[in-house]
Amino acid sequence: MTEPSKLPHHGVPEHQPAAGGIAARARASAAPQYLTGLNPEQRDAVETLDGPVLVLAGAGTGKTRVLTTRIAHILSQGRARPHEILSVTFTNKAAREMKLRLGQMLGQAVEGMPWLGTFHSIGGRILRIHAELVQLKSNFTVLDVDDQVRLLKQLLQAENIDDKRWPARMLAGLIDGWKNRGLTPSQVPAGEAAVFGNGKGGKLYASYQERLKILNAADFGDLLLENIRLFREHPDVLRQYQNRFKFILVDEYQDTNVAQYLWLRLLSQAASKPGVPLSAVIPGRIEDANPESRGNEDSSRDSGSGPSDHPGMTEDPLPASRAREQIAHPGLAPSSPLKNICCVGDDDQSIYGWRGAEVDNILRFEHDFPGAKVIRLERNYRSTGHILAAASHLIAHNEGRLGKTLRTEDVDGEKVTVTGSWDSEEEARAIGEEIEELQRAGENLNEVAILVRASFQMREFEDRFVTLGLPYRVIGGPRFYERAEIRDALAYLRVINSPADDLAFERIVNVPKRGLGDATVQMLHDHARKRRIPLFEAARAVVETDELKPKARGSLRDLILHFDRWRARREVTSHTELAEIVLDESGYTEMWQKDRSADAAGRLENLKELVRSMEEFENLQGFLEHISLVMDRDGGADDEAVSLMTLHSAKGLEFDNVFLPGWEEGLFPSQRTLDEQGRAGLEEERRLAHVGLTRARRRAKLYFATNRRIHGTWSTTIPSRFLDELPAPNVEITESKGGSGWGGSGGYGPSRFDNVESFGSSYTTPGWQRAQANRARNQNRNGPGRGGFEESQSSFQNSRNDTFSRNKRAPMVIEGELVAKSTGTASEFSLDDRVFHQKFGYGNVVKIDGNKLTIAFEKAGEKKVVDSFVERA
């Protein structure tokens, strides 16, 4: 057992004596309404307003409630006004949620919380105010990954670096990593900078930053890094914000990276002393580093291309891991007074290490914020006993954790189930059936979720649910604004708004096709570089000459005229109308209307949604400013549906029934994470498993398949080690239900996974696992246990043998399964009707059976689908 905090808690002296008096009186009198119902720890977390506070909030312990109540408390105690509270979250969703709940608690006084938002949106807002101090204009563009890569490609070309050997994507990743660690080009350790492009990595980073300034653009990392630079180089600006923010609250602190940590540290220092040495928080100050660290684990051992590949690195005196450690926690100034900062997080839910998050930030909080009070929330109000026990037992296998013991007062409930199935298809079928069973038992589908490790797992479920007619929705997935059609549309608007936005111009110059191919663009580039003007201006100049062929020249001139006209219209037309005009006149809408592919209709729908969402904004400028940060498609579909998402996007959510498929070695834990991060990676995967389990209120159901298709070829897998780490008393092994339907006819025989009942005895023994592994090796040679059957199919896969695989599917749809959904009424469709389906595209009805249609799709082949999923084309 760990005591709440070993350190004595010294409250920072009261800033506002008058307000303090009120606070004291309030505390003495009856507790305000909003405090009732909080348990003692929660209440402590809400009421401890002075000094640094770390709230270790396990899953389901009321974290959001504590945060919002704390804000309410600060406000009602008169300790600060709404605009004096800085409250940061990671996702827009979390920010929205907090605003909503604050609103419920306080009435609608929430509009006045301008500094409640994500790290990036708040960083971006500050940056826009002081843009000129970091060589930007306040209307700078926020680049998406695509733009970044395109820009880097150009730089690589300019440096004559083979982008085969040194992919732009990789450089983007490196730069992103550096920015996450708060490193400007000059601060990147020489050895690391040399790893890319024959030693040119650092130089490329520097010129990338230069180019960004010329383009008046910032990437995602800059929103924080440039903020830090701003604060460092302009202490007066920093002081202004230090003065403004009387209280700082941070959600999901375990997910903060070094840059975010530095940013928080700068802001959390009390501004009363202008003389606080800023150098104290400059990253990379190795000499100040604190040697006392938890760096003994060999978890950070770099596998693969280590320093040995690069002899030039030997001059680097520090192993990468130690350098990171020291950069992560540069010398602090213990003497500098700290403001009232409250960080809420759970080290057991840190799942973003790959994105630069430093679990260390939370593990070392007491060290970084001396005098911090640590409060543990360990009462779980979400899950039943068995589920919580399973999750706790699993996570206890991790070593690097602060340690919490979650308790629940709920009943034991149902045991966690583990189900094995033959392959991923059977897994999907089994889960589909169980969900239908739950539905028959009266469960609401909104309370059912399927959480997968990797998004490619989702397709199988989608396919299955479509044939079952089971409504589902995919959460997360490709972000709305990351979709090609949205980015294209935005690119048009960006060029209108800011003619110097070369990346946007390049994106749409030949979309839709106008006969302006690579050659033309290259020519424009040369022209632009020579005269140091934006591409658009170069284009304007070039059409006046006869350097281009008449065809290209003509369409380029048309394009320029279009843009001129659109820009002129901007004055007299609303921005939403302008967007419609642009999409129309540019031929962009037409391009998708002509497109016969399955997702074209969806894309047009998305474009409409985009225009609709513009209405919320004042003008085009305002819209573009917020777009890359705020866009979330929530498409208001409130209908009952199963949720399908990755484990990562499930964090913070909860459901009565949670299905967790794919618990197999290699997939979960992911082999790649293990290869790249070693033991630290394994622990992160385990935390992910813990997150998955703790999403469940009443039922958690785990699955593993013996065969899974990876990269299009079948391979045999063994159950995840995490299954072995579950406590047997809380787990029940069940037989896959989906398999019974065709297991006999399929003739799988002895290789079928059939001894799952022996969990706890042979199942967990190394011998059993070795046997599985051996079987896996043998079967890999022959295909999954069908004596080469699959193998022969895959070798014919290029010879248009589609019908074969389709036919194989057909008998798998067992009529009985569909009865539950069948309405019995005749379908409103008739044979040969032309229909459209969101997922499969266009097709013709070839068979009707009640409300179930068999449709021959143009692209997707023949499928059985419930009629409510298609519309007349």
Added chain:
DNA sequence: CGAACCTTTGAGTTA
């Protein structure tokens, strides 16, 4: 020069 076709390669989580 651009579009269509063919080959290769690669699938992990995201503000």
Added chain:
DNA sequence: CAAAGGTTCG
């Protein structure tokens, strides 16, 4: 199996 890149044809 899919997307992305490279090659060839019109």
